[in-house]
Amino acid sequence: MRVAAAAYTMxxxxxxxxxxxxxxxxxxxxxxxxxFEPCSDAAVGFQLRDAEGFERFLYARSRLVNLHLPRLLQxxxxxxxxxxxxxxxxxxxxxxxxxxxxRGSNLMFAYRHCCEWRPQLLGRLFKxxxxxxxxxxxxxxxxxxxxxxxHIRRTDNQESIDRSPTELFFDVLDRECDRHADTxxxxxxxxxxxxxxxxxxxxxxxxxxxxHRATRGNAAGIQDALVEMLALSRTTHVYGTxxxxxxxxxxxxxxxxxxILSR
Numbered sequence: 001m002r003v004a005a006a007a008y009t010m011x012x013x014x015x016x017x018x019x020x021x022x023x024x025x026x027x028x029x030x031x032x033x034x035x036f037e038p039c040s041d042a043a044v045g046f047q048l049r050d051a052e053g054f055e056r057f058l059y060a061r062s063r064l065v066n067l068h069l070p071r072l073l074q075x076x077x078x079x080x081x082x083x084x085x086x087x088x089x090x091x092x093x094x095x096x097x098x099x100x101x102x103r104g105s106n107l108m109f110a111y112r113h114c115c116e117w118r119p120q121l122l123g124r125l126f127k128x129x130x131x132x133x134x135x136x137x138x139x140x141x142x143x144x145x146x147x148x149x150x151h152i153r154r155t156d157n158q159e160s161i162d163r164s165p166t167e168l169f170f171d172v173l174d175r176e177c178d179r180h181a182d183t184x185x186x187x188x189x190x191x192x193x194x195x196x197x198x199x200x201x202x203x204x205x206x207x208x209x210x211x212h213r214a215t216r217g218n219a220a221g222i223q224d225a226l227v228e229m230l231a232l233s234r235t236t237h238v239y240g241t242x243x244x245x246x247x248x249x250x251x252x253x254x255x256x257x258x259x260i261l262s263r
Contacts, residue, residue, distance in 0.1 A: 001249055004048050005121040006113035008041070009098075014101055021059055024050070030222035035072035039126040048125060079105040087112045117251040126253075128230060132223060136230040139186075146180040148173070149235035149256075150198075153246035154191035155214075159243030166194060168261040170201065172179055172239055177206070186235050188228035188246070190214040229253070 004020045005208045011018040022032035032050045039048040051059055062071035074081060080103055082090070087110055097114045100106065108114070115194075128136070150169060153160040185202055188210040189195055198207055210228060215221035225246075232238055232247065233254030240247030242262040251258040 001122065001126060002113040002117075002245070004039075004125055005109045005117040006110075006115050008044070008048075008121055008125060009048050009115055009117040010097065010101060011041075011044050011046045014098060014215075015044075016101055016140045018047070020046075020048045021051040021055060022049065023056065023059060025061060027216055028222060029217065030219040031055045034129065034219055035223060035226050036046065036129055039125050039127070044093065072105055078107040079103070080107070082106075082108045082110075084111055085151060087114060090114070093139070095172060119255070121252045122249070129228065132226055132230065135223075135227045136234075139227060139231045140234050142184065143186070143234065144182045144184045145234050145236075146176075146182050147184045147186055147208070148176050148251070149232040149238035150185055150189075151232060151240045151244070151250070152187070152189040152191065152194050153241040153244040154189065154194055157241075157243055160241040163243065163245065163262045164241035164260075165263070166197060168263065169198075170180075171241060172259070172261065173198075173202065177202070184208060186231055188232055188250075 007018045007020050010016070024031050032048070040046060057066070058070060058073055058077075060066060061069045061126055062068045071160075080100060080114070082100075087108075091112070091114065095114075110125055150173065152164070152166065152169060173185055176185075183206070185198070185207050187195060187207055192213060195209055199209075210224055212220075212224050214224065216225075229246065229250045230253075232250035233256065235254075235256065237257045237259070238247050238251050240251075240260050242260055247258060247260075
């Protein structure tokens, strides 16, 4: 989502066409059209869509299983290529992306944005598909005027585990409950033991969360994650974990405040 917003910004600023292809792959085994409505802006020459047909091979992650043929084909087709691991260092060095894009024949693989972008673009580029909206509406049906969001990342994110222990969330959520009698808590987490801890502490009447077990292994799990992000964006404030951009994206999408709990 960050990459697409940055690409749209570049497209507007440089008046160059941009095509952003969404690839279903490990960690994100879900098509764009299973999550969002179609997105394009002919006025600025912008496309955001699923990779189709041969594109799925041409732009696939270059690995031993595909004999690294995608990388060879990419280098034959494009003069200028930037790979995902390079972007962090290029950003730190103040790389001139404008000049790079103007050269033409460019290909960038990215999960990190390459320029600043307006949060309002999220609402313009990403309109959740009707089943996602319906599921989010059902999840938010019991929200009170003071529903706080809570995103606790665990499983594969060691930084979140180390720097944002659950006790920090207990402290702030206890204070929220003390200050507002109508406080409810929406919890987004990828960890079932954490979900049980908060249910035991705050009870099912106060804690709202998805019943499904979190997974990144199939399309349904990714759709559930988007439903959680959308629900987080509708809370009054979000308490998030260090080392994860999930809660940041939710608050930018909803235009609400974010506090990262970190020691």
